[in-house]
Amino acid sequence: MSPITFTPLYMDRVWGGRELERVYGRTLPDSTTPIGESWEIVDRDPEQSVVKEGPFAGKSLHELWSHHREEIFGEGLPKSERFPILIKILDARDDLSIQVHPPVNKADELGGEPKTEMWVIADADPDAKLYIGLKNGVTRQDFEKAIAEGTVEQAVHAVSPKAGESIFIPSGRLHAIGAGLLIHEIQQNSDTTYRVFDWNRVGLDGKPRQLHVEQSLASIDFADFEPGMDTPNGDVLAECAYFKTNRRTLAAGESLANPDVNRFTIVGVVEGELTSADGRTFVKGDYFLLPRGAAPLKANGQTVALQVEMP
Numbered sequence: 326m327s328p329i330t331f332t333p334l335y336m337d338r339v340w341g342g343r344e345l346e347r348v349y350g351r352t353l354p355d356s357t358t359p360i361g362e363s364w365e366i367v368d369r370d371p372e373q374s375v376v377k378e379g380p381f382a383g384k385s386l387h388e389l390w391s392h393h394r395e396e397i398f399g400e401g402l403p404k405s406e407r408f409p410i411l412i413k414i415l416d417a418r419d420d421l422s423i424q425v426h427p428p429v430n431k432a433d434e435l436g437g438e439p440k441t442e443m444w445v446i447a448d449a450d451p452d453a454k455l456y457i458g459l460k461n462g463v464t465r466q467d468f469e470k471a472i473a474e475g476t477v478e479q480a481v482h483a484v485s486p487k488a489g490e491s492i493f494i495p496s497g498r499l500h501a502i503g504a505g506l507l508i509h510e511i512q513q514n515s516d517t518t519y520r521v522f523d524w525n526r527v528g529l530d531g532k533p534r535q536l537h538v539e540q541s542l543a544s545i546d547f548a549d550f551e552p553g554m555d556t557p558n559g560d561v562l563a564e565c566a567y568f569k570t571n572r573r574t575l576a577a578g579e580s581l582a583n584p585d586v587n588r589f590t591i592v593g594v595v596e597g598e599l600t601s602a603d604g605r606t607f608v609k610g611d612y613f614l615l616p617r618g619a620a621p622l623k624a625n626g627q628t629v630a631l632q633v634e635m636p
Contacts, residue, residue, distance in 0.1 A: 326616040327603045331374035336362040342418030344507050349610030362415055365612040368408035399588035399617040407514050410568055415508040421501045422523040423477055427544045428496040435540050437517030443563040445491045450505030456481045457500050458549040465547045477522035482551045490554040491562045497546035511633055513567045569634040575624035582621035590615050590632050597628025
């Protein structure tokens, strides 16, 4: 089979911008709306990735997962109703809310879905920051006081990431993306986010955005102090029960294939170009599904790609 491509879904966000046009040459829905997220691979209700071309053109990712699972994705995969991985590109021109996702053991009682994710930094302004975990010594009592006083940012640890770096964000880790970052996000298929602080802003509708203080306090790992950016383990940037993300660096003419010919992967081009056996070229910013049994792709010059596997 050939690579399967999908039409991105663009989400307007108060903190978004237009970097997807500048960096990836994307055609966005209009010329002014701030676009914060491009959902590249998604199987949710109602958000659906739809196949752009080829024999499955017009079919949703949910249809592929439901009716062509072994044919496209492989054997021994989860019996979940929905495709379990969600992939986004995030454009943060303003600070996102300080937030947390519920851990597995708390999600049901809080009425949400657990969400573990990882970020790969595609571009970073010189002064851009990520807010990750708590500062050393901050207790739950300290944090609750900071919420009451509106000083949450003083309790949260900040790091200055560089393009090419990555970080794993398990459920329960307090976090926020700062202004000036373009990020590739690989995550569990979940859209549950609890905002604990939003910099006293209003949303696109002119009203303060909803906060979820009680749920946040129930979800935060209060023993997670001052994490740093991750150190890759060879090609592996992150590996957990939900996904494994590898960074492949290829010289001109080298091949990229599924590590297991009987299982699919998702591929995203970070730099350079890849050409498939059927002659299609995939460039910086493109994501596609490489089905089981697909022929390898060739690098056109120095190329860096993310390749996401399902454990």
